[in-house]
Amino acid sequence: MTNPIDSTPVIPHRGKMKLIGDVLDFSDGWGLVAARLESSSMFVKPNGEVEQIVAIELIAQAVAAFNVFESFQEDKPPANGYLVSVDKAEFYAAITSNEDLVIEVNLDCKIGDFQIFNGQLRFCDKLLAEVAVKVWSASIVDGV
Secondary structure: OOOOEEOHHHOOOOHHHOOEEEEEEEEOOEEEEEEOOOOOOOOEOOOOEEOOOHHHHHHHHHHHHHHHHHHHHOOOOOEEEEEEEEEEEEEOOOEEOOOOEEEEEEEEEEEOOEEEEEEEEEEOOEEEEEEEEEEEEEEHHHOO
């Protein structure tokens, strides 16, 4: 992929709940997404820090964008995805507002309609969090 693509049309999150920005790159089983939490975000504390738990939502939204782009690449309709569980969440450093964050997601395994993704949240070269999420996806034609 040569140019970043706006994630807005491909994820269901809107308004204050849309936390990710452009999809920077993706390939088979891998994706890179930008994020920036402005100081006006409801997730930012008065001191400029962001609750670490927000890293889980950032990574889950990056997974959602990755899955839609992968569907387009495979010429399939996008599926509805649901977060089933957080299998791992490790927080290493504070997330602060007005920083250009990068989220990397890697598909660890796929079993039927279930997928496990490992995600990393970074600011520059600093690892802020690692999160593993399990998602369930069902085709829209399945009526879900």
